[in-house]
Amino acid sequence: MSAAQLTALAGGRTAKPHHHILSVLVENKAGVLSRVAGLFSRRGFNIYSLAVAPTDNEHFSRITIVVDVESAPLEQVIMQLDKLVNVVSIGELSPSEAVERELMLVTVAVGPTERSQVIQLVGVFGGEVVSVGVDRITVMLAGRPEKIDDFEGLLEHYTVVELQRTGRVALPRLDRH
Amino acid sequence: MQLTGAQALIKSLEMQGVDVMFGLPGGAILPVYDPIIDSSIRHILVRHEQGAGHMAEGYAMVTGKPGVAMVTSGPGATNIVTPLANAYMDSTPLIVVSGQVATGSIGTDAFQECDITGVTMGITKHNWLITDVNDIPRVVAAAFHVATTGRPGPVLIDFPKDIANASMEWYWPTSVDELDLPGYHPLSDGDPVLVRQAAELISASHRPVLYVGGGVLKARAAEALRALAELTGIPVVTTLMARGAFPDSHPQALGMPGMHGHYTAVTALQRSDLLISLGARFDDRVTGKISSFAPDAKIIHVDIDRAELGKVRTPDVGIAGDCRLVIEELLSAIAANGDAPVVQDLAPWWQQIHRWQEEFPLYYETTDGGAIKPQNVVEQLRDAAPDDTIVVAGVGQHQMWASQYWEFNHPYTWVNSGGAGTMGFAVPASIGAKVGRPDKTVWAIDGDGCFQMTAQELVTATSEQIPVKIAILNNAYLGMVRQWQEMFYEERYSEVYLSPDLPDYVKWAEAMGCVGIRAESPEDVGPAIEKANSIDDRPVVVDFRTDAFEKVFPMVAAGQSNDDIVVHPHQGTPSR
Numbered sequence: 001m002s003a004a005q006l007t008a009l010a011g012g013r014t015a016k017p018h019h020h021i022l023s024v025l026v027e028n029k030a031g032v033l034s035r036v037a038g039l040f041s042r043r044g045f046n047i048y049s050l051a052v053a054p055t056d057n058e059h060f061s062r063i064t065i066v067v068d069v070e071s072a073p074l075e076q077v078i079m080q081l082d083k084l085v086n087v088v089s090i091g092e093l094s095p096s097e098a099v100e101r102e103l104m105l106v107t108v109a110v111g112p113t114e115r116s117q118v119i120q121l122v123g124v125f126g127g128e129v130v131s132v133g134v135d136r137i138t139v140m141l142a143g144r145p146e147k148i149d150d151f152e153g154l155l156e157h158y159t160v161v162e163l164q165r166t167g168r169v170a171l172p173r174l175d176r177h
Numbered sequence: 178m179q180l181t182g183a184q185a186l187i188k189s190l191e192m193q194g195v196d197v198m199f200g201l202p203g204g205a206i207l208p209v210y211d212p213i214i215d216s217s218i219r220h221i222l223v224r225h226e227q228g229a230g231h232m233a234e235g236y237a238m239v240t241g242k243p244g245v246a247m248v249t250s251g252p253g254a255t256n257i258v259t260p261l262a263n264a265y266m267d268s269t270p271l272i273v274v275s276g277q278v279a280t281g282s283i284g285t286d287a288f289q290e291c292d293i294t295g296v297t298m299g300i301t302k303h304n305w306l307i308t309d310v311n312d313i314p315r316v317v318a319a320a321f322h323v324a325t326t327g328r329p330g331p332v333l334i335d336f337p338k339d340i341a342n343a344s345m346e347w348y349w350p351t352s353v354d355e356l357d358l359p360g361y362h363p364l365s366d367g368d369p370v371l372v373r374q375a376a377e378l379i380s381a382s383h384r385p386v387l388y389v390g391g392g393v394l395k396a397r398a399a400e401a402l403r404a405l406a407e408l409t410g411i412p413v414v415t416t417l418m419a420r421g422a423f424p425d426s427h428p429q430a431l432g433m434p435g436m437h438g439h440y441t442a443v444t445a446l447q448r449s450d451l452l453i454s455l456g457a458r459f460d461d462r463v464t465g466k467i468s469s470f471a472p473d474a475k476i477i478h479v480d481i482d483r484a485e486l487g488k489v490r491t492p493d494v495g496i497a498g499d500c501r502l503v504i505e506e507l508l509s510a511i512a513a514n515g516d517a518p519v520v521q522d523l524a525p526w527w528q529q530i531h532r533w534q535e536e537f538p539l540y541y542e543t544t545d546g547g548a549i550k551p552q553n554v555v556e557q558l559r560d561a562a563p564d565d566t567i568v569v570a571g572v573g574q575h576q577m578w579a580s581q582y583w584e585f586n587h588p589y590t591w592v593n594s595g596g597a598g599t600m601g602f603a604v605p606a607s608i609g610a611k612v613g614r615p616d617k618t619v620w621a622i623d624g625d626g627c628f629q630m631t632a633q634e635l636v637t638a639t640s641e642q643i644p645v646k647i648a649i650l651n652n653a654y655l656g657m658v659r660q661w662q663e664m665f666y667e668e669r670y671s672e673v674y675l676s677p678d679l680p681d682y683v684k685w686a687e688a689m690g691c692v693g694i695r696a697e698s699p700e701d702v703g704p705a706i707e708k709a710n711s712i713d714d715r716p717v718v719v720d721f722r723t724d725a726f727e728k729v730f731p732m733v734a735a736g737q738s739n740d741d742i743v744v745h746p747h748q749g750t751p752s753r
Contacts, residue, residue: 027360030306035298042299079484085303085323088360 049167189317203249206276230260235609251289266596302330327363367498391418392456398501571627601630639690686718
């Protein structure tokens with residue numbers, strides 16, 4: 001399936017035009033995530049998704065925030081975030097200029113017939129079966145958020161027991177010129 | 178040199194040049210109070226931690242130096258939350274050190290434990306919980322740096338008891354690079370391209386107004402502002418936070434804009450074709466209904482906080498930078514503009530402004546033999562006080578009358594709670610102001626409702642020999658709420674009556690070691706003020722029994738357009 005087809009198939013979870021990605025480099029200190037989240041709530045800004053982990057330098061973490069800019073102009077969100085003393089730098093990534101990835105774990109209830117169907121589907125999407133039970137199966141899929149949306153949409157034909165997505169992480173797309 | 182954490186903290190404060198701090202000890206902060214005995218820092222023992230915070234704010238607002246307060250953990254720390262919120266709204270540099278339970282007990286609901294860094298995250302510029310004794314000098318230096326640079330604001334250092342008792346090898350950071358603040362880069366001068374664009378907008382304007390906010394005072398930019406105003410001939414309005422930044426006696430001064438601003442100041446902003454906003458933030462109390470604020474005006478917005486540019490109103494030219502530096506750049510840019518006029522012919526604009534000033538000056542009704550008019554008390558206090566008197570207000574009607582009727586001719590002579598609107602601010606803030614400027618007369622103009630919230634700090638003032646003067650405009654009501662209930666709730670007065678006699682303010686003042694004076698009728702006002710002004714060895718409280726029915730005018734009702742400003746009923750209705 002082409003990227004365009006995947007996007008067309010994508011359900012309601014993919015970044016909408018009013019979603020922007022902020023890549024926020026912060027000091028890796030206690031309470032920093034709370035400061036960032038607190039700023040969003042007290043200023044009335046909406047977070048669509050958020051992913052955080054340390055970078056290659058242990059002193060810093062990177063928070064990837066998908067912001068719903070219908071709640072406030074993006075510029076205002078960035079300027080307020082920038083005032084947090086622990087925020088070192090903020091990059092804005094437009095979806096067309098970024099590579100975005102997300103990971104999903106999902107447990108599906110499967111009978112004898114569904115088991116092979118789900119395993120096949122996982123294979124088509126390049127996912128992986130990570131845990132197998134008597135009547136359940138847990139699979140992992142990583143990739144573009146649209147692809148995850150698409151896979152999640154197809155799982156609607158089965159009984160999803162539990163589903164967890166990480167929220168997206170993103171970095172700028174590299175310049176080829 | 179080996180020091181305990183407590184000694185290192187006090188030494189760090191001394192290294193920062195702290196000469197006075199306000200506080201109240203308790204269990205968790207006990208170790209830090211021991212080295213205070215041997216320190217050069219004067220400690221003023223308050224009666225409630227809120228008083229310590231507001232005193233430190235008052236001190237900071239008149240001196241330009243950061244105010245320092247110290248409290249214990251738990252309720253000691255939560256009692257200073259209001260001053261932190263107040264200082265955050267008004268961008269006042271305030272350093273609070275709070276005691277904390279030992280690091281091993283954090284999270285166990287220990288006695289007097291409170292997550293004060295969590296509580297104050299949203300109302301401080303930054304806060305720190307010290308977890309390593311070796312961090313103390315660096316964190317204190319960082320706290321002062323953050324509080325006093327860029328847009329100033331409050332910071333809090335949470336200080337666990339075991340850290341105070343641990344020992345460390347003393348050092349002192351010698352440069353900003355050692356403060357471990359990789360994400361903190363305060364702005365300084367403005368972008369020259371934008372400054373030139375601003376000069377061009379000014380050059381083309383016919384009805385400009387300098388809209389001056391508290392940022393001008395924070396940037397010590399009053400002189401630069403005066404040079405800009407006099408070079409261009411542009412009228413000046415000073416917001417509630419900027420009173421004194423430009424002399425009220427100056428012919429270009431139009432007074433205060435906003436909900437209870439001078440008619441001319443409010444209307445000049447509305448009719449302007451160019452607002453030059455310097456260190457102001459388009460607060461709702463200034464703009465009224467934002468969609469109809471200054472509809473024809475282009476906006477030049479100068480602020481050291483980039484996030485203020487476009488937060489409320491999108492500027493045509495937004496300049497992020499220090500007000501004093503940007504004004505100086507602007508003066509150079511205007512000088513370099515060659516043959517272009519500095520401004521267009523402002524004579525028609527000034528004619529219009531003078532008509533407004535003649536038609537709608539500040540007004541209140543005077544009747545012989547009636548009750549004391551609160552506005553008249555402010556006028557008589559003003560006329561009997563030295564020109565550079567520091568005036569401190571609480572929040573409400575008395576605050577508006579003080580701002581309207583005092584004539585502020587010097588920067589740093591007006592101390593009030595603007596953004597947060599903290600009742601009870603005046604008594605402790607005036608004490609802090611007098612500590613900061615003992616050479617000046619300090620008059621607090623307070624309301625009876627406000628006075629009752631924090632009056633106990635006059636015990637502090639008496640015992641520490643801080644001779645402040647408090648004028649209570651006692652109308653026996655929560656007056657501003659009463660005014661709103663009269664005007665907008667069909668005179669249904671709900672929970673606003675206080676009583677003129679309960680408490681007995683004179684006896685209360687005397688019980689706290691102050692001189693208490695009462696003025697019950699208009700002829701008492703002058704002698705009461707004269708007596709108060711003659712006392713300089715202890716605090717004085719004057720209970721002025723004022724007219725309870727007096728309302729503050731002009732007024733723009735909440736959420737209404739500034740075009741719908743209401744003046745005193747005797748002055749008629751302004752034409753739109």
